Amino acid sequence: MKIMRLGNAGEEQPAVLVPAADGTDRYFSLLPLTTDVDGSFLAAGGLDRVREALAAGELPVLENAGDLRIGAPLARPGSVVGIGMNYAAHAAESGSAPPEIPVVFLKPANTVTGPCDPAPIPPHSLKYDWEVELGIVIGKEASYLGSEEEARECIAGYVTANDLSEREYQIPGAAGQWTKGKSLPGSTPLGPWLVPAGDVDAGNLALGSWVNGDVRQDSSTGGLIFSPATLVHHCSQYMRLEPGDVIITGTPEGVALSGRFPYLQPGDVVEVEVEGLGRQRQELYRAGA
CATH class of the missing domain: 3.90.850.10 (Fumarylacetoacetase-like, C-terminal domain)
Structure with a gap:
């Protein structure tokens, strides 16, 4: 499970990359869980929630994710x-x-x-x-x-x-x-x-x-x-x-x-x-x- 933020600078959306058994990459949107990958998301057990949502099939596929700019994987840190x-x-x-x-x-x-x-x-x-x-x-x-x-x-x-x-x-x-x-x-x-x-x-x-x-x-x-x-x-x-x-x-x-x-x-x-x-x-x- 690989957490990412994709999109233009300042407009990134949260996503998760899951390598498939056939060697292809599958991207899912995390917008049903959070608007961003930040301290609040992490502190609230966000990574566990992503695992649970993936296992339940609750996350939508993020189309054309491979064409988007890759941002830093978490929003600007405090330190x-x-x-x-x-x-x-x-x-x-x-x-x-x-x-x-x-x-x-x-x-x-x-x-x-x-x-x-x-x-x-x-x-x-x-x-x-x-x-x-x-x-x-x-x-x-x-x-x-x-x-x-x-x-x-x-x-x-x-x-x-x-x-x-x-x-x-x-x-x-x-x-x-x-x-x-x-x-x-x-x-x-x-x-x-x-x-x-x-x-x-x-x-x-x-x-x-x-x-x-x-x-x-x-x-x-x-x-x-x-x-x-x-x-x-x-x-x-x-x-x-x-x-x-x-x-x-x-x-x-x-x-x-x-x-x-x-x-x-x-x-x-x-x-x-x-x-x-x-x-x-x-x-x-x-x-x-």
Whole structure:
């Protein structure tokens, strides 16, 4: 079961994609259940209601769904929480030791965009970078959680994410700040779909990235230093996580920051994928050009 939002930006409609036994994809509208896939829907047990409605044959087929734009699989989150250097090899290529506690930063929710939308490079950017990441979608409020088991119960599902990052803004000099390098418009593509947590082995998913068809990252969430439950529990000690919020869990080695690959240029095509959660494709262009 794969939850989606389809249609023009700002006009997306909720849908569910169900792969059929013959290998074809079947799309059903979720409008009989909800007007959108958001925190309220998740908190009210919306994913269970979708399963029940599918089993009962209560959802109408969404015709021509394959012709529609794919939006982010949930409406704009209240918060997007980023985790830095959560793979040892990526920490090393960044010039840092693996962290002993999670490195946490925030991204504006207005950076979220669809998984295949064109991606703007900032007008004066020279070091725009890609980061394939596993995204956690929060399903119920998490605040001062007492255990990782409680944290697991707060995870509604998972998504593919690309944490596009401007390294010159993020790192060097007195003015370099993670917020500046991680907050640019269109810098958090999510999707193509949200998969319920019970359908995902989040600790053992292949993930990769490609630039113009060439492999850049080829890794597994088995390399995460801090697991999804650990991250939800940890973040809940410092902020209130609400239904519909997203935590992006960090990227493995293989980004341009490593010095092994060139940074992104207008016309480049970036693809990122997390096993079972779908592939994204962004064509880069220069904003303001």
